[in-house]
Amino acid sequence: MEHHHHPQPQTQQQQVHDHTNPPMGHAGHDHHAMMIDDFRKRFFVVLILTIPVMLLSEMIQHWLNIHISFPGSDYVLFSLSSIVFFYGGWPFLKGWGNEMKARNPGMMTLVGFAITVAYVYSVVTVFGLNGMDFFWELATLILIMLLGHWIEMKSIAGASKELELLVRLMPDDAHLVHGHHVMDVKTETLKENDVILVKPGEKIAADGVIVDGQSYLNESLLTGESKPVEKSKGDKVIAGSINGNGAIKISVLHGAKDSYLSQVIKLVQDAQQSRSRTQLLADTAARWLTLIAIAAGIATFLAWYLSGKDLAFAIERMVTVIVICCPHALGLAVPLVVAKSTALSAKNGLLIKNRTAFENSRKITTLVFDKTGTLTYGKFEVTKIVALQEGVSENELLRLAAALEQNSEHPIATGIIQKVKDLSLQVPAAQNFNAITGKGVEATVEGKQVKVVSPGFLKENNISLPGNFRPDAAETTVFVIVDSTPAGYISLADKIRPESADAIRTLHTIGIKSILLTGDNKQVAESVSKQLGIDKYYAEVLPHQKLEKIKEIQGKGEFVAMTGDGVNDAPALAQADIGIAVGSGSDIAAETAAIVLVNSNPRDIANLVMFGKSTYKKMVQNLAWATGYNVIALPLAAGVLYGSGILLSPATGAVLMSVSTVVVAINASLLKVKQ
Structure with a gap:
């Protein structure tokens, strides 16, 4: 492409x-x-x-x-x-x-x-x-x-x-915080690490991170998302969004011409x-x-x-x-x-990078969804913690798992870390960290050999699954192994977005088949597919196999659009007839995609196809x-x-x-x- x-x-x-x-x-x-x-x-x-x-x-x-x-x-x-x-x-x-x-x-x-x-x-x-x-x-x-x-x-x-309206979203002036006083400067003079004050009702002048205060932000002009989004200290904000009721101070991430809005305009x-x-x-x-x-x-x-x-x-x-x-x-x-x-799409959170691909969206016969973060929220929440060894408490299991997961960006890791934060547990340090491809991670924690692995790893290494373990279709489970004996397991589940079923229905009415392509286990894939009415699913697909699957579907004469949100989807997005990157503004660099959806809302995908048709x-x-x-x-x-x-x-x-x-x-x- x-x-x-x-x-x-x-x-x-x-x-x-x-x-x-x-x-x-x-x-x-x-x-x-x-x-x-x-x-x-x-x-x-x-x-x-x-x-x-x-x-x-x-x-x-x-x-x-x-x-x-x-x-x-x-x-x-x-x-x-x-x-x-x-x-x-x-x-x-x-x-x-x-x-x-x-x-x-x-x-x-x-x-x-x-x-x-x-x-x-x-x-x-x-x-x-x-x-x-x-x-x-x-x-x-x-x-x-x-x-x-x-x-x-x-x-x-x-x-x-x-x-022009997009260009005008950028306010001309910003309030630069300088020691104890605030002075007004031109937006284009802002540079990284400047701190600016945004008063209630004003437009945010630069992409940045909130360092003080909290407020509700209206980002609808940039993302198409109509509900104001709550933002507090440590959250990222996008230039051009409108501040709600609270005054906030923002540390600027980069100059005006690198802002998300400027990239959209470009x-x-x-x-x-x-x-x-x-x-x-x-x-x-x-x-x-x-x-x-x-x-x-x-x-x-x-x-x-x-x-x-x-x-x-x-x-x-x-x-x-x-x-x-x-x-x-x-x-x-x-x-x-x-x-x-093009301009209308940008206002509705669809960024078109490749015109031909957009015009071809009318030919799509099959839409391949990557489940996590597209059809679901992509946020795993811990649903249960089961200890299998005497003397190992649930909190201890979490601590050990978190020690291994603390540097990972993986959704499961994020879910475990979130739970640890909620319970305010101390996370120990991990040495000799090592990733087991597609199966888990291992490291030394407090002198013990700890692994956090998928059930598949247990099967491969002939470690018997505990008798009381009943896999639940909608959950993903990781086992914590301490010195080569299973110490317990943690189950997490990813919530389905309420708009997903609606989006799939809309696609069906315009004659487009939906396929779920996921690295998750078969049960999860099956339960999500059933709930949403998806035509077909492929589960436990490793990143490099996604590309092969797309080729296989194209081989059957289908015109394939693929949606994905992660780095692991890049090859498949490039292989698909139309690659649609889903995800927040920062990922605008989903370089391999022809179209970027600013929101992760699956409704947008259906809208995109309909809009492609009406444009054509x-x-x-x-x-x-x-x-x-x-x-x-x-x-x-x-x-x-x-x-x-x-x-x-x-x-x-x-x-x-x-x-x-x-x-x-x-x-x-x-x-x-x-x-």
Whole structure:
């Protein structure tokens, strides 16, 4: 799976239109706003000039049955039209030049070419050629093209607004604690280990750890999690979350540009710019359409001219065909949906790193879940402690187990340590620590050889299980062996998340099979599967076998998405057609995954698949609309129905083109994440 972190080669739409690139950060945003203003200004100037141009045109006078003529009126018309052409048409002429330089004819080439032909022909009629000038058509054409661009850029700005909102989550100022006094500083000047004060209701300015105070934090904009989360001393906080009712002091973990929020913004920008297969398809289509437009324009001109129509009529048909054929809607069909969907996802706690993978999420047939931390809370709690040896108390068992587990990150270890903390027991030190792969750990504690191992280890070493030991399907048990005799066992269980069953049900309704892939024993896997209605489970799978299992499922022709939260899932995530990393913000570096779910909520996975489907649907709708429109409008512009009295003027062509672009923009903005 490749990642789009390197700059992409620029394609047609990007080079030509600064505005199809969603605005980036504040600088990009300002540039974008300036362009919108520029088009607006040009539009109004051209609008004012178009009125006298139309009143001075013979054709319009003929229709309105009025007659305005004075010595030199032709030259006045010519002068006004020249201003319209050079001032109003400038963005298009400039764009045409850029496209030619890049040897990449597109949208601007078509418009530039069309208005130039109309202008040059009309000028020639003023200075002697017999024929009717096109000035009013030229003016209305430029007017409508400017209007279309202006509206379209506004809607693109809308699609990127969500990204702007993310940027704005970062407060500008922070209260830096300096000895006994507090001073306000700019957020970007914060560095590691600074201590900042966050008052109730304020936004947190930097990722950090609470050193003083406690409060409830609203992280919903970052994680999509609506319930405020209780945080107290020692807890991590994310920049951009909103502080609740308590004042807290935070020790800053890193500068602003490394914060979780900045990484999210960067990911969103990368994803908005990375081009998926659908986008490349649309780009290719737009390029072809440009060539077709020019060819069709010339063919139309020749057909009418050679069939005996006058030059003016033939040129007008050519201009209309070229304008109507502008692949503008096509060029925007996908980028607008991309900009909208990426930013929306980020707000809902779905971070898309690889666009193609996200668009492919509609093809998923099987979702493979890693149980721990995804379908369950991933927090093991001690459910029972059984001592098997005389003179060894339950607390003693816990102490010895904790001695071995105190440096481990394993969920079972965390569960045991938590229990020891709850009972406030002293944990002894361990020497000669050694891990028994996949089976447990051993060490010397207070002069005794202690092992904490799985039941499988006992079987392999022919140590008989105690008579009163009844394995419980939903529990995981570890045995504590002291000097090679079992001293007792500790059972732990992992609670299932309440949203899991709901998520699996949703997936079933959209025809996606679920598979549980876990390192846990068969009984646990079976009981979890039964409870949740999962189709199939594979238990006791070691990390390196996860990858093999994914291959095996793919071998049956399934399109597999895998969710996982641990380092051990990385190879499998990379092997899956779509890797979805689940887990808290700090694990944003789940590098192998194409999509990161900020929350570990399995509902999000179902939402992701549905959102992938609706995003793809929007793209297809847009592409179908943009193509279908051209298929119908082109022949009309060429004058196929001229005999029946239907003929499109260049201005009508421009209106249709602009409308089709705006339809595409509005359709993209209707995209929503279903919760």
